[in-house]
Amino acid sequence: MNMKKVLQSKTIKLLLWVSIPLLFMYILLNFMIILPLRQTYQENHVKNMSLNINNLDIELNQLEVLFSFYGQSFKEDVDRYQDLEAFPYELINQLSDNLFYLSNSHRFVSNAEIVDFSQNPFIISQGGTYPISNQTKKNMEKKFHPYKDIKYEWINLGNELYFVERILQTKENDKAILLKVRVDKQLLFDELNRMNAQSGMVAVSFTPGRIESKQSSNISWLNKYKKSEEVRYNKRFFSLTVNKMNRLKQEWIIYSIAPTDKIIAPAIRIKDLLLIITMTSVIVIIILNVLYTKKVYQPFTDAINKVIGDENRDKKDEVNYFITKWQELLEDRKQLDILSQEYDVANKRNIIRRILDGYYTFLSNEELLRLLNENQWNGFSENMDMFYIQINDTSISDDKHSVDEMSFFAFENIVSDLCSEYFYQWVSLPRGDMSLLVVAEGERKRDTNLEFIQRVMQELNRVIGNYVSVSFNDKPVQLSNLSFEYKELVNAINYQKMKKENQYFTYKDVYQPTKYNVYSISDEREILLGIKNGDSAMLKSAVNKFYQSVYISSQTLNDLLFVTSKLYESIELLAKENGLSHREYLSKKIILSRISKIISIQEIVDFINDEFLVPFSIVWNLKVKTSNLAKMNEICDFIKKEYMNEQLSLEFVAEKFHLSPTLLSKEFKKQKNTNFVDYVSQIKLSEAKRLLVESDLKISVIAENLGYNDSYFNRLFKKHEGVTPGQYRKNNKRF
Incomplete structure (x- = not known):
């Protein structure tokens, strides 16, 4: 009986000696390491996203200024011809060119168009102009609200995001003109995801109550959060930042979510292990306390060994084992400190990069220094x-x-x-x-x-x-x-x-002024002749002569870059005139970037000849042997067959025949002495004249079949033929 009491006493002492230190370590780990780590990560996440969102806000502000500048320019052009029934061709061409520049002015801009909501609605794009049906007009009115009393507005349409500027509004005349610029929504989300932490997610509310994300559809739960904080969702901890961006009296809310459990995973594993060991030790000792009267005492260390389950450790020295685990935890903390330092360096780099790119030109020296100090510059x-x-x-x-x-x-x-x-x-x-x-x-x-x-x-x-x-x-x-x-x-x-x-x-x-007279037109002609003839020896000799003459006159890299740029422009013009895509040869940017790092004239000659001109000559001789006229005749035959197709446009045909819209437009003017839209109109008018003479269809039916309304068809027919459709039918039916 005394033996039983002794065993029970030893069991209680063992419980105290094992459980209390483990419990103390559990509490210490939770409050001294895990909670500070989570708070630090949350603070860094909030600071990083606030900075990045602020930079994106500045970029979008500049984009809005760019759009409004173009919109004002378009308004001035439209106002000059407002009293005319139709826009003259020179205005349409000018607007198309400006829309082309706008569409390629920024990485976020996908497309830009001007829409005329008159009785004869039409769209002007970078490829020209084309009429739209009344049904299409009604659909666009529902989307873009051309008569709304707001000049500038962002409109979110599912997968598409538009900036709209209402250029002209005359509700009493049922006429409105607006500029709509489609912003690449996917690219915008990609930029936001790039700003966020790894394994994180970004969501945006462009309109109140509706949140969008490219990574998950189950994000409606974010609506209830109005500020940045640490949240728990599906039994996991997340760092959530909420940043608001004011866009033309509209509020965009950007949510950034990053899991914190991955950052503190090593510490959590140790904490959970300590808790399991503590609870298991209590349970095992209670069981031993009951069984001691029936069985011989077995060392408690064996039970701990089974709970820990690490076969590689020294089972005879549990104290050293826990010391080792604690050292591993401290090492993990060092790694997190290193990551924090890298984050500070990235912040400093980002601020300096933004200053260099001109994002903070409105700040004084003192304000810039304060901004640097706020981002770990000290x-x-x-x-x-x-x-x-x-x-x-x-x-x-x-x-x-x-x-x-x-x-x-x-x-x-x-x-x-x-x-x-x-x-x-x-x-x-x-x-x-x-x-x-x-x-x-x-x-x-x-x-x-x-x-x-x-x-x-x-x-x-x-x-x-x-x-x-x-x-x-x-x-x-x-x-x-x-x-x-x-x-x-x-x-x-x-x-x-x-x-x-x-x-x-x-x-x-x-610094020295560029010597423009070092460029030799005769040497350029020899190079172009070598390209067209496919003669590599002639081409190599011409290139060597061209660059050596420049080197003799001036030994500065700048003059070599100048003549290379000018030579490239001549070759690029030759390529465009003959339908070669810029994807089939090296870009000017790559060539100039490479030359700017070469300080040997012979290495420059070898690079230009071997990497640019010889491959270009091969492509030229493979693709420009057949006449562009044959390709244009094929396109014209296609248009004659498909002129009733509602999708028929300059872009549609260019994509069909693997050409750029700009090249196709130029080829029409060059070989057909007209533009694409007028050519399609000529085909439709030829069909209209045939139907007027050979059939008894009503003029309104003929116009509708050709995709025109009555009023526009009558004006267009009279403009080209000098008489109305009715008069034309009357004059030709006599015979």
Whole structure:
């Protein structure tokens, strides 16, 4: 009996010695690590999204200004011809061209059109103009409300988002004209998702009560949240940010959701393990307490071993095991601190990038410094040093080797290490292939910038093996002038000498006016002739002669870029005139970007010839042997068969025959002496004349069959034939 009491006493002590420390560790872990981690993540998430949404808001504000500028221009054009029954062709062509520029003015813009809601409704697009039916007009009136007393408005139509400007409204005359610009909604969501954390989700409420997301349809539960906070949904914790954006008296609400459990998963696993061990120990000890009178005591350590289930650990030393687990938890905390530091660096980079891109031109130096300090800059000077560092494609050794992602990784790390050695506050931004911009605070650890530049060149030569060019400002720059000075640094690189050596300079050191007279028209003709003949030897000789003559006159990279750009424009014009798509040869941007990193004239000649002109010559000789006239005749035959098709338009036909609308429009004017819309009208009028003479159909029926209303058909017929349809039938029926 005494033995039983002793065993029970030992069991209770064991319960206290095991459960209480584990419970204490559980509470400590929850309140000292997990909760602070969740709060820090929520704060960083809110700060990051607020900054990104603010930047997007600025970009959309600029977009609205652009739309209103074009809309005002369109209104002025329309007002000049308001008293005429129909717009003249020169106005339609001008509006079409401006709509083309507007449609390609920004990455978010998908399409732009002008809609005339008159008795004879029609649409002007970048491809021309075409009439619309009364039913289509009614449908568009329901969507865009042309007579609404609001000049500017964003309209959300399911999968489509439009900016609408009502240019003209005369309700008493049943006439209205509006500009509608379709914004790429998918691209807008992609931009928002890019801003959000990994594994997160973004949703937007463009109209009150309706929330949209490209990642999930079950998001209606977000309606009840009006501010940023941590929420729990489906037994999971999420960081939720709610940002409001005012768009033309409309309120967009942007929700960003990021799971916090993934960030604190290691700590939660340890916490749950401690809780399981604690509860299991209590249960096991209670069971042992009951069974001790019947069985011999077995070490409690064996029970813990089974609960923990880690076969690789030392089962004889549970204390060291828990110490190891605690150290792993601290290591996870260090990793989270590293992630937080990387987040701070990303914030600094984002702010500097926005300043360089001109998003904060309205802020003073003091306000810009305050903005930097709010985003982990912690600086105290309004003046900055700037260095634009470029690794050229020209190798120091005779062995040519290409730079790759690993080279850029080494490039970034070398520059970062040296910046930490020379500057207190700095940030580096990748600015294209093998180029870095360093923005550092004017307060330096060392006195001279030249020493920093020479160290950068020395280390990059040693590790990467290519020549390096550095442009820098000769005196500290104010924050408000960063954007302008950055452009000068980039331009300065283009004025460097064509010499195989490291170079460093300021813009004032190297700037020279472009020598426009170095461009040889006769050498250009030889190059074009070599392309058309498909003679690679002739082409190589002409290219070499062209560039060597420029190099002899001027050894600056800028003049070589100038003549390359002009030569490209001549070749591009030749391609457009003969129906070659720009996708079939290198773009000017790629070519100029590549040349700007080559400081060897022979390497430039080889690149232009081998990578651009020879492939272009091959494509030319494969695709431009047949006449464009044959293609145009095929298109005209198609139009004659499909002229009753309601979908028939310049864009429809261009897509059908794999041409650009611009090229097709030009070919019509060139080979048919008319534009696309007039050509279709001529075909329809020819059919109308045949029906007027050969049938007894009513004129209204003929007009409707051809897609016209009576009034418009009568005006169009009289304009082309000089008489009304009725008079034409009367004159020709006599015979």
